[in-house]
Amino acid sequence: MHVNAIDVDVAVIGAGQAGLSAAYHLQRRGFTPVARDPGAAQTFVVLDANAAPGGAWQHRWESLRTATVNGIHELPGFPVPPADPSTPSRDALPPYFADYERRFALEVQRPVRVRAVRRADDDPDGRLLVETDRGTWAARDVINATGTWTRPFRPYYPGMERFRGRQLHVADYVSADELAGERVIIVGAGISAVQLLDEISHVAETVWMTRREPEWIEEEFDLATRSAAIAGVEARVRQGLPPGSVISVTGMHWTPWARAAQARGVLVRHPMFASIEERGVRMPDGSFIVADVILWATGFRPALDHLAPLKLRTPEGGFRVAETRSLDEPRLFLIGYGPSQSTVGANRAGRAAVQQIVAERADSHTASVAA
Structure with a gap:
């Protein structure tokens, strides 16, 4: 046990679409919220800076309706309840997120503001310390799902x-x-x-x-076009370039x-x-x-300042990521980043990150048994 830290196997930072998707898949794979059972064989915690469930949806503008919002997609295992298309998305979706957290007993900790993620020591298989305004968690793996909403981008112009x-x-x-x-x-x-x-x-x-x-593109924004756009963003983040927007590709x-x-x-x-x-x-x-x-209306940047102690940002300003995993810190997964910024992509990224964590633990167990 690390001094003054709560040990968990996985710490999930953020409880928006990506973070809740990761939590869902962790629970399906046998992980237990540490608040429910600190002595469980495999534990996780979800830390969210918001005071209430709903991720960025609770902060969207009033006139953004469920009929016109770009990219509502259900969380895994629980469909979005029918809603009047004229209902503001910030009224319709946060209750859905809250119901989701209760239904699957995800025990999201909030409001918890993550100040820094750093390595506990020089051991590449050691823990990552997630330091917050409500204590420190020591995790074997960290799934970062902080999105972009808290980092609006305003370009500078003289005057x-x-x-x-x-x-x-x-x-x-x-x-x-x-x-x-x-x-x-x-x-x-x-x-x-x-x-x-x-x-x-x-x-x-x-x-x-x-x-x-x-x-302006006349063709329909179909599956092939979306796939090409995602592939373009994926190539950028693998190289450590800033993700850019899908529109910049399409x-x-x-x-x-x-x-x-x-x-x-x-x-x-x-x-x-x-x-x-x-x-x-x-x-x-x-x-x-x-x-x-x-x-x-100049977009947002990934909210990743708390990862600064890990020194992963490239000279170009991005993070080198492949299949959700940091190429420079294998214990860190970035979901809702780059190619997984959409709600559909966030769901898939949550599952992909958990699959890699589970597979690696299975390999480690097999290796230790063989030894």
Whole structure:
């Protein structure tokens, strides 16, 4: 037993889609939540920074409905209950996550904020210490499932600190009502940017800006296209490059809200501004656009700062990962990262990580018996 630490076989960090998937598969493979039975042969713990179940869904904007949300997928072993398509996803999905945790008695520990993950010693087969604001866990393996929602990305532009209006990120956005009657610059080329452009343009004057001209794809975003996109992201993370977005691989596919914005004449892309001033933005050609609000729909970055003590980040800014496993720290699994960022991918990644942990333990047991 490590001094002042609770020993577990597996520590899962995060209780969103990926983390709950991993917990489910751990339990199916004979692991027991340590809170239920500290003396069990194989134990795990799930640590979640949120005060309540629901992962990032509980923080999504109010107008994101179950009918239009991109990527609802059921957790393993328990289907999503039928819901009114007009129900906000942040109202419909957290209760489903809560029911899931109760149904499978996953004993999620919350709110627990992980401050650092570090090696207990120099033994490559030793423990990883998961240090939190509520104590330390010493784990044989760590499954990191912290997602991206807590790390909104806001690119820096000269003068942004001088802007007298409001600057919001998608993570701060609640509904279009708070922007009614204002001039809003929406920055970003992803699905969220276009969806919010369509929504906000009903009540406010909007200007849509992106760094590059969007490449609109007419073909359906089918299985082959998805597979190619995932393969592209997977190749990047294997090399230690930042994952990038699926859209950067596939281009922009038409969605109902993109078509709706186009039909109303608001799907008009402008190049990015060169700088920000007190009352608006200065364009590259010297012209000026007055703005009340700048909405940054510029994506998120993986929430992995707590892994810094392991010194795994590459010079390019990523983590070298293959089949969910860190190539530079085999006791660490990164799920919901890179190719497994989607809800479907997160489910599969949770299962894949657990399969590898179980298989390695079986091999170790066979080797020790043979010896």
